[in-house]
Amino acid sequence: MHLVLFLIFALFALAGAVNLLLQKHPINSALSLIVVMASLAVLYLLLGAEFLAMAQIIVYAGAIMVLFTFVVMLLNEGREEKTWGSKTAKTIGLPAVVVLLAVLAATILRAGRHYGMISLSDGVTTIQELSKVLFRDLLLPFELTSVLILIAILGAVALARKDNGEA
Amino acid sequence: MNTAVPAEWYLILSAALFTLGVVGFLIKRSLISIFMSIELMLNAVNLSFVTFAHEWHAVKGQIFVFFVMMVAAAEAAVGLAILISIFRARGTLTVDQIDLMKL
Numbered sequence: 526m527h528l529v530l531f532l533i534f535a536l537f538a539l540a541g542a543v544n545l546l547l548q549k550h551p552i553n554s555a556l557s558l559i560v561v562m563a564s565l566a567v568l569y570l571l572l573g574a575e576f577l578a579m580a581q582i583i584v585y586a587g588a589i590m591v592l593f594t595f596v597v598m599l600l601n602e603g604r605e606e607k608t609w610g611s612k613t614a615k616t617i618g619l620p621a622v623v624v625l626l627a628v629l630a631a632t633i634l635r636a637g638r639h640y641g642m643i644s645l646s647d648g649v650t651t652i653q654e655l656s657k658v659l660f661r662d663l664l665l666p667f668e669l670t671s672v673l674i675l676i677a678i679l680g681a682v683a684l685a686r687k688d689n690g691e692a
Numbered sequence: 693m694n695t696a697v698p699a700e701w702y703l704i705l706s707a708a709l710f711t712l713g714v715v716g717f718l719i720k721r722s723l724i725s726i727f728m729s730i731e732l733m734l735n736a737v738n739l740s741f742v743t744f745a746h747e748w749h750a751v752k753g754q755i756f757v758f759f760v761m762m763v764a765a766a767e768a769a770v771g772l773a774i775l776i777s778i779f780r781a782r783g784t785l786t787v788d789q790i791d792l793m794k795l
Contacts, residue, residue: 528695535705542712542732551724558728561709565735568702572746574754581738584761589731589768596772597724600779618718622711629707637700640747644696647746650754658751659758670762677766684773 527645530571537564551597555590562586573649702743709736723778723785727771734764 541560548554562585569578659667713736716729738757745753779785 526695527697531697531701538705538709542709545728545732546712546716546719551722554725554728558732561732562735565739568739569742572742574742574745577742577754577757580758580761584765585735589765592768592772593724593728596775600776600785602722602724602785614718622714622718625714626707626711630704633700633703633707637698637703640699642696643699643746650751654751655754659755663755666759670759674762674766677769681769681773684770685776
């Protein structure tokens with residue numbers, strides 16, 4: 526069961542990511558990114574991270590992607606003229622990316638022999654365990670993120686305002 | 693039926709998604725699509741964090757993903773605001789035409 530679910534949603538994630546690259550219009554890329562994020566949420570559930578799966582749906586697929594689609598519709602950018610990038614990106618970048626993937630895969634496969642198997646019966650990390658660590662050991666970083674988000678809100682308002690010159 | 697999946701499959705998937713994000717960062721010409729490729733890379737790294745958290749039964753790996761999500765939300769808000777102000781100043785989001793730091 527785990528294998529079937531993993532294969533289905535890994536395929537969905539990869540297909541969404543490839544579609545993100547192939548689409549010319551940003552709104553289609555945004556919609557395929559939502560597919561990637563939703564399938565990653567299912568993979569988090571398979572790994573027993575139920576809180577993160579829900580947070581992935583709410584924060585990423587919900588809030589961040591709504592922001593993206595909102596900006597795409599607001600600016601009405603339209604199609605990209607030339608998707609395949611500049612010559613430098615093609616001649617140097619793409620071989621470098623292939624090398625990057627090869628190095629990553631080789632490292633993972635070499636180290637991966639020591640890793641265990643993941644099955645559905647492994648149990649889930651409950652919100653209780655998660656919040657014990659978050660609100661006891663890591664309380665200060667957690668509070669700092671709220672300050673960070675406050676600053677981000679102020680920055681976003683200041684940057685996106687109509688008259689961003691004088692104030 | 694209790695079929696198990698090796699942990700490295702998840703890591704390979706994470707590496708593949710990260711690489712696709714890098715490819716998107718390189719070949720995309722629209723600033724919004726480049727930004728979405730960055731989000732894809734963040735998500736790929738999150739997947740490997742969750743996999744290692746499961747592998748070593750460490751809750752702190754999941755907490756780290758939680759923090760990455762918070763920072764990504766802040767980054768998306770500020771980044772999209774920058775996109776809007778660039779679009780106001782230049783009238784385009786094609787990276788080939790945005791090659792000056794000064795307005």
